[in-house]
Amino acid sequence: MHSMSRRQFLASTAAIGALGAVPSLLIPTRPARAAAITTIQVDTRVIEVKGRAATVFSLTQPNGTHGLVAEAGQRFRVRLENRLDEETLIHWHGLTPSWQQDGVPLLSQPPLAPGAAYDYDFPLDRPGTNWMHSHHGLQEQRLMAAPLIVRDPAEAGEDTQDIVVLFHDFTFRDPDEILTGLKGGGDSTAGHWATQHSPGLLQRMMETVMPMGGMDHGTGHGGMDHGTMGAGMAHLHDVDYDAFLANDRTLDDPEVFRVERGGRVRLRLINGATATNFWLDLGRLEGRLVAVDGMPVAPVTGRRFEFAIAQRLDILLDLPAGEGAWPVFAVREGERARTGFVLATSRGTVERTAGEAAEAVQPVGLALERKLIATQPLALREADRRHTVTITEAPGYVWLLNGAAHGDHTALDVRAGERVEITFNDQTTMAHPMHLHGHHFQVVAINGERIAGAVRDTVLVPTRGSVTIAFDADNPGKWALHCHHLYHMAGGMMTTLEYQS
Structure with a gap:
């Protein structure tokens, strides 16, 4: 996903055909404005991961655009075309359509047959960083996911560069084989115990993740044995991965986003991993977290942020005034393995970055969650x-x-x-x-x-x-x-x- 400034974005809307003129400020009761129909094609593509070719799924527009950018106040008018030789269905994660358009097989809609198409049409009530992904079988593991960004017309005049990054965990293995192994029918390559990664990590897990009172090491509470793992003992991972990706790339060849010296950047980050929580690490930069799951929060300043599966983080960065290059990482919880991308000025030198952090990070818990305060909270009211x-x-x-x-x-x-x-x-x-x-x-x-x-x-x-x-x-x-x-x-x-x- 390429980055662009707000000025570039507004200048390009007519060309990409996904957006119309910029509407006035969104009023929830105002009818959504008409928008042209955008086609999203479900197909396959070939990417390279660590020197090996891999066939994965794609969700692209006919012009090659990955995913979709739209604008709050308009309608979501999308034709979903299935070009595969198998059924599929796409969920619009973060949007709130009528339930019949939600994209869950056999709940909201039948699966989309090969060669068929579905038309979607509903209002986009609010801006935010969202995503689209398969809700059919295990297709999501094979990268059937893409960004779905709904921009805020009230921010049209801001000179902030948007950078969208979708993270994945990647395996060359067949996801069905992985699931069979997890169920006990084969080699699951599962079971990364916290204690296998670094001394004291299990203790830190107890301190950062567990509620007060510690952890039950017995077989109660439905504890089970994943392969060689002890029953009832807390663990972080049950699937091994060959790589972790940021916009389909590893740190062997990361995506480099060219930025302006002293410019402001909005990172729109999507954890599209199927089984991996990350720590988002800004490296030498400090950022302000301003939205989670597309919804605004009181800014939280920091360099590292917990980043669970399916969540999104919007982070504002004010870049240094000089030339430079700044890698941004997503590190798998409890491990050193990481992926990422690079922000670099036009003359900034991009250096090779290791695919592992210097030391394992802690498990992802709720430390950040406790700090977050909604700027648009629910009205005070007792639960019915x-x-x-x-x-x-x-x-x-x-x-x-x-x-x-x-x-x-x-x-x-x-x-x-x-x-x-x-x-x-x-x-x-x-x-x-x-x-x-x-x-x-x-x-x-x-x-x-x-x-x-x-x-x-x-x-x-x-x-x-x-x-x-x-x-x-x-x-x-x-x-x-x-x-x-x-x-x-x-x-x-x-x-x-x-x-x-």
């Missing part, structure tokens, strides 16, 4: 309805919500107009990034402690911990609620939220 979703696991790589796998689940019921709270109680050996479709929610409690946290759509629930979210039931339909670790979802970790009349 409360649900508890208990997360457990069972032998055979089965992940359960309220004791049931998807297909055997009982839907969570809500009614339009209610304020709803859901408490996720994780009794398993891993943390889980929980995503609710069709809504944005506010994080209102961590391990039972009430907070006024961020508004977002995906939150990490720590092993042996709990997180409570609140949202207004304002989008009737049948909505998916699931763990965004792809293999956990494939192992049953999905339920539905359904509106009752």
Whole structure:
């Protein structure tokens, strides 16, 4: 994904055909403006990873544009064309369409057959950094994902360079073989225990991720044995990867974004990994985190930010006045392995950067989550309805919500107009990034402690911990609620939220 300044972006809208004239400030009750239909083609492409060719999926416009840039206040008018020889379906992650256009197979729509097309048309109510990805089988592991950026017309006059980066975890292996191995049917190459990576890492995991009271080392709470792993013991990873990618590239050949000396940059970062939480490391730069999952937060200044699966980070950088080159990294939690990209001025010297950090980073937890404060929070109101979703696991790589796998689940019921709270109680050996479709929610409690946290759509629930979210039931339909670790979802970790009349 190429970067451009706001001036360049506005000058190019007529050429790319995805946007119309810049509308006035968005008023939620104002009808969305018409926009030209944009075609997204689902196809394959070949990329090179560590000197080897790999065939992966693509989500591109006919002119080769990866993903989509649109503008709040217009309509999302997209034709999705399936050019594969297999079924697929795309979810518009972060957007809030009617439920029939949400892109979840057999819940909102049937899968899209080879050679067929679906037309989507709904208003874009709010700006934000979002993404699109397959919700069919394990296609997401083969990079069927792309950015979906909705720009804010109120920021049209700002001279800020947008840089969009989509991160992935990559494997040359067939995802179905990986899942079979995880279920005990073969070599899963799974089970990176925290204690195998660096001395004391498990203790740090207990300190940074676990709730007060420590960690259960027994076999209770549904603990299971992943390959050679001890039952019931907390761990970080259950899938090995060949590489980690930033816009399809490793640090052997990173993407270099040319920036202006002393310029302002907005990083729009998307964790599109299927099974990997990262630490986002700005290196020598310091940034201001201004939005998560496309929703604004009070700025948090720092150099490192926790970055769970499916989450997005918007970070503002004011670059130094002189020439230079600044690598930005995404480091896999609990490890040294990393990927990244480089910001460089026209005369900045880009040096080769190692694919591993100097030392392993800590597990991703909720330290950042506790600091986040929404600038557009929910109105103060008591909950009309409360649900508890208990997360457990069972032998055979089965992940359960309220004791049931998807297909055997009982839907969570809500009614339009209610304020709803859901408490996720994780009794398993891993943390889980929980995503609710069709809504944005506010994080209102961590391990039972009430907070006024961020508004977002995906939150990490720590092993042996709990997180409570609140949202207004304002989008009737049948909505998916699931763990965004792809293999956990494939192992049953999905339920539905359904509106009752």
